[in-house]
Amino acid sequence: MDTLLKLMETNAHLTPSQLAVMCDMKAEEIESKIKEYEEKGVILGYKTLVDWDKTDREYVSAMIELKVSPQKDLGFDRIADRICMYPEVQSVQLMSGGFDLLVMIEGKTMREVSNFVFNRLAPMDGVVSTATHFVLKKYKDKGVTYNSEEEDKRGNIL
Secondary structure (H helix, E strand, O other): OHHHHHHHHHOOOOOHHHHHHHHOOOHHHHHHHHHHHHHHOOOOOOOOOOOHHHOOOOOEEEEEEEEEOOEOOOEOHHHHHHHHOOOOEEEEEEOOOOOOEEEEEEEOOHHHHHHHHHHHHOOOOOEEEEEEEEOOOOOEEOOEEOOOOOEOOOOOEO
């Protein structure tokens, strides 16, 4: 069923009938599989990817690298769970390499993001250090390429 999940991940607007044709199955089978995936937590939700730069909404995105001291018997889970509770946090991921957690957040201004890091993240028990990187421009996100001025109307790269 990887095919079904990939198709749904690429385009959540596909109907069960369309998915059935693409997967060589019956629409009822697709509906049943989708329901099963939702109940088992394989499908966690349905989201719309928005190019906020084309709206009047002003906001700042930042990636924050955290080095943390894992807690005995809990590893990184407890601190990650605490960070996930903040509404400005968009994602939290455990990483390999030079830092432990990658936190993506959104705020209205750079100052708001900086205050979040300074007042909420940095003082947390177990946080050893932080490094904040502000997103200047998105070119591609979740497999979707944002419109580029380098493409003509036929989609050819200039």
